[in-house]
Amino acid sequence: MMIIDIRKLNAKKEYCGQLHFDYEADNSLIGIPFVKFSAPVSVDFSYELYEDDALEIKGKVTYRIEGQCSRCLENATMTVEGELDALFEPTKDAEDYGYFGGIVRLQEAVDDAIMASMPFSLSCGENCKGSAFINKTDDQEE
Numbered sequence: 001m002m003i004i005d006i007r008k009l010n011a012k013k014e015y016c017g018q019l020h021f022d023y024e025a026d027n028s029l030i031g032i033p034f035v036k037f038s039a040p041v042s043v044d045f046s047y048e049l050y051e052d053d054a055l056e057i058k059g060k061v062t063y064r065i066e067g068q069c070s071r072c073l074e075n076a077t078m079t080v081e082g083e084l085d086a087l088f089e090p091t092k093d094a095e096d097y098g099y100f101g102g103i104v105r106l107q108e109a110v111d112d113a114i115m116a117s118m119p120f121s122l123s124c125g126e127n128c129k130g131s132a133f134i135n136k137t138d139d140q141e142e
């Protein structure tokens with residue numbers, strides 16, 4: 001569980017610091033057919049706890065996906081890095097994310113960071129054979 005206990009941070013006066021979580025993300029976060037996470041998502045961020053008990057986190061999510069190349073259907077893997085930037089407020093009408101009972105639950109913000117950084121397709125690399133015959137008439141990015 002990715003949680004941060006605000007009461008503990010206040011008691012220890014740890015108002016800022018670095019945290020790391022390994023997160024077993026659900027494959028439903030991936031919008032590409034026949035692709036799944038090949039390892040837990042690495043969640044790294046620094047946090048700052050403000051006087052009004054709002055908690056700001058800034059960092060990144062890093063994950064590896066594997067499955068069929070979207071063009072040639074060969075096996076492919078890809079490492080993706082996404083930005084994690086969220087503010088948790090101890091109120092119901094929080095603008096960003098809210099939290100209750102002194103416990104911040106990170107999952108929603110981390111899931112959002114994963115989905116925001118998720119590529120639309122998986123490619124086996126520059127030498128993908130699929131691009132040669134499927135996209136022959138398309139303009140290549142190079």
Ligand SMILES: [Zn+2]
Nearest residue numbers: 069072124128
């Ligand atoms: Zn390919």
